[in-house]
Amino acid sequence: MPVRVSRAELGRTTLARQHLLRRPPAAERSAVEVVGDVGGLQAQHADMPYLGLAARRDGPVVDAVQDALTARSLVKATVMRSTLHLLPAGHWPSADVTSAEGRLASWRPSARRAGLDLTELNAAVREHCARPRTVDEVEAFAAALHPGVDAAAAIPGGVSRAWWRLASAGGGLVHVPPSGFWREHGEHRVVDGAAWFGAADRPSPDEARAGAVARYLRAFGPATRADVARGVGIRGKRPLAVALDRLELRTLAGPDGADLLDLAGLDVVPGDTAAPVRLLPRWDQLLVAFDDRTRLLDADVAAHVFRRNGDVLPTVWVDGRVVGTWSPAAPGDPVVQVTALRPLTGDARDAVEAEARRVLAATGQDAAAEVTWSDDGPGSVRAPR
Known part of the structure; x- marks a missing residue:
């Protein structure tokens, strides 16, 4: 069996x-x-x-x-x-x-x-x-x-x-x-x-x-x-x-x-293995390579990530699951915008901001860029630290 x-x-x-x-x-x-x-x-x-x-x-x-x-x-x-x-x-x-x-x-x-x-x-x-x-x-x-x-x-x-x-x-x-x-x-x-x-x-x-x-x-x-x-x-x-x-x-x-x-x-990796914060880009293959994506994100979150025009937004990952979307910094506009789709603690937000700056540094961009937050998603109220 x-x-x-x-x-x-x-x-x-x-x-x-x-x-x-x-x-x-x-x-x-x-x-x-x-x-x-x-x-x-x-x-x-x-x-x-x-x-x-x-x-x-x-x-x-x-x-x-x-x-x-x-x-x-x-x-x-x-x-x-x-x-x-x-x-x-x-x-x-x-x-x-x-x-x-x-x-x-x-x-x-x-x-x-x-x-x-x-x-x-x-x-x-x-x-x-x-x-x-x-x-x-x-x-x-x-x-x-x-x-x-x-x-x-x-x-x-x-x-x-x-x-x-x-x-x-x-x-x-x-x-x-x-x-x-x-x-x-x-x-x-x-x-x-x-x-x-x-x-x-x-x-x-x-x-x-x-x-x-x-x-x-x-x-x-x-x-x-x-x-x-x-x-x-x-x-x-x-x-x-x-x-x-x-x-x-x-x-x-x-x-x-x-x-x-x-x-x-x-x-097979144990389910309680620590999963650090990660930021993945638009159309990342991880989100388009499955027929069933429930191992990675919930249906209400998926509705915000997968757009009707076929677009797949950049995603924020906390504890191994998608909890938000983000907009990478652009030339001349060094602001990283993050939209929370799940309640996030202050510590989790700090970790997301640190990861955003690490990604900027890895791609040769300004690691001191501002990170702004929007809480527009389902259940995305700010959680206590």
Whole structure:
């Protein structure tokens, strides 16, 4: 009979694997290693992976990440759940193949309406991207290959960048620095990953999914099958089952009795383990990589964190759970704003302010910035010290 895991044990175990219970110092764990340990860092916004790493590793983070991107040991690419991430170069091939499967499935109906073969289109674009190209250049090249084809008209509801979406669906492209650099918001360029890394080998889809699932469980487990499918971005029960069959797993019972999968040999952390205050960035993967997020936050708090437009706000964590949101300091506006969604003691508020200043210092910002508070959330009255 599977060993039952409490909600507290589940939450602490996940936070431990995310380096959110103990931040390793730079001398102990490199930026590349930490990014790999935690399953990659969301990178839709230039600054977010730096804030995510600052929460998970002691020491300055800007040069560490930028140097790794320049050295090609870290890479920025569209992978898990078809979103931009930073991840170690060695993890990219399997993440890319797995992600491409889902994107190809999504865009094939539109491609058929346009009379396009997505695999052939992607192969041509990757060859074109043997040197770095802007998205405009990729779109112009793809459109020139198929004169008279209106890609946007073939997509129900219409989208921006129709040719780019179809041409890049098959994956294989990575961002070129300075894309991925701290506060770099300029037009990005992409290049064929095989040219960038000097290797053309890509794993089979089955191998890729197994590798991606193993890394997911190591970073986020124990987890249900639905969690794994969502976090990795795998469609269909059979592809997930094939991936799981390749791994050495154990099964645990969750707080509600549901089966939880984990890699054999990994530990469950006691539920009473201390969980220090942490500040996580917008869209942090920890909050989007689960089908069931109750190990991390309550439903009324989630309603304030997950916005109707799909946005996921930066979060404040106290005692292992989300208790508020925050707005990081911006250039020219060094104020950090915190909104409490749960009652917080004076000591907890002091710890949040100290953590905010530590994150600012780790990202090379003014650690003396003002921290302001708003108490607008459910039950967020100021608690006694």
